[in-house]
Amino acid sequence: MLDHMNPAETTGGRDGAHPAAPGGDPGQVDREETVRLRAVRRLYGTAAHTVRALDGVTASFHAGTLTAIMGPSGSGKSTLLHCAAGLDRPTGGTVAIDGTDLGSLSENGLTLLRRERVGFVFQAFNLVSALTAEQNVALPLRLAGRAAPSGLVRAALAEVGLADRAGHRPSGLSGGEQQRVAIARALITRPAVVFADEPTGQLDTRVSRQILGMLRGLVDDRGQTMIMVTHDPVTASYADRVLFLADGRVVDELTGTVTAEIVAARMAVLEAAPC
Numbered sequence: 027m028l029d030h031m032n033p034a035e036t037t038g039g040r041d042g043a044h045p046a047a048p049g050g051d052p053g054q055v056d057r058e059e060t061v062r063l064r065a066v067r068r069l070y071g072t073a074a075h076t077v078r079a080l081d082g083v084t085a086s087f088h089a090g091t092l093t094a095i096m097g098p099s100g101s102g103k104s105t106l107l108h109c110a111a112g113l114d115r116p117t118g119g120t121v122a123i124d125g126t127d128l129g130s131l132s133e134n135g136l137t138l139l140r141r142e143r144v145g146f147v148f149q150a151f152n153l154v155s156a157l158t159a160e161q162n163v164a165l166p167l168r169l170a171g172r173a174a175p176s177g178l179v180r181a182a183l184a185e186v187g188l189a190d191r192a193g194h195r196p197s198g199l200s201g202g203e204q205q206r207v208a209i210a211r212a213l214i215t216r217p218a219v220v221f222a223d224e225p226t227g228q229l230d231t232r233v234s235r236q237i238l239g240m241l242r243g244l245v246d247d248r249g250q251t252m253i254m255v256t257h258d259p260v261t262a263s264y265a266d267r268v269l270f271l272a273d274g275r276v277v278d279e280l281t282g283t284v285t286a287e288i289v290a291a292r293m294a295v296l297e298a299a300p301c
């Protein structure tokens with residue numbers, strides 16, 4: 027079962043766990059670059075009143091890394107996640123997942139890419155209440171018209187420590203157990219990237235740490251690429267890298283030693299800045 031401690035909480039940081047994103051030709055897709063955003067803009071509103079939710083975001087998310095996205099309320103975190111995951115189309119710029127330019131895809135093509143190459147973990151778990159844990163985990167495969175062998179699905183549940191809960195419906199599971207089912211569901215298609223939106227927002231401290239340890243384990247043991255949005259510095263301390271947004275732009279970045287204290291200090295500066 028995947029269950030890792032956070033080195034940042036015990037030894038003072040994930041020093042040098044992963045290299046920082048290399049530079050290089052911005053037009054070239056790096057094979058290790060699982061998700062790539064270039065000059066992404068997302069405008070809302072009318073010509074008379076425009077909200078720049080994203081205002082020229084360029085960022086690379088490398089294979090086998092966990093990145094946390096932080097920033098004050100309204101800074102563009104959710105918009106970034108939606109654009110990077112192909113849930114929303116940017117007003118300008120490009121997004122690529124696994125070398126595929128999302129802008130080149132039809133709506134149908136985008137749906138297929140999300141189904142096959144992207145996993146999602148949400149704050150509210152978003153399980154289907156009428157289905158058992160096993161049926162929920164099998165769902166992405168069934169939606170993709172693929173076989174969902176019981177052995178495969180049960181192995182996915184065992185990996186998140188729920189081998190004995192396969193027949194339970196969400197109402198018969200704790201919040202932490204529901205999130206484990208959601209993680210197994212996100213992974214069942216072996217996606218290129220998993221996007222997590224406040225994955226521990228509804229869980230208590232102890233269970234949150236278990237879930238974050240599990241997500242960390244997926245990155246370390248499987249090389250899973252993961253991007254998570256969070257308000258919580260402790261959650262962000264499980265990441266290899268933290269990107270800080272303000273007013274729709276990436277304004278700061280932490281790599282190497284990512285502790286909750288350092289993250290909180292950076293956030294305090296951003297939250298104190300005049301709008």
Ligand SMILES: Nc1ncnc2c1ncn2[C@@H]1O[C@H](COP(=O)(O)OP(=O)(O)OP(=O)(O)O)[C@@H](O)[C@H]1O
Nearest residue numbers: 070071077079097098099100101102103104105106
């Ligand atoms: N559908 C929309 N229509 C108009 N404005 C929007 C829409 N969605 C987001 N915005 C605006 O875009 C900006 C960025 O919003 P976003 O939700 O991405 O921020 P956030 O950092 O996720 O905020 P929070 O931490 O409060 O969830 C905000 O000013 C928000 O009001």
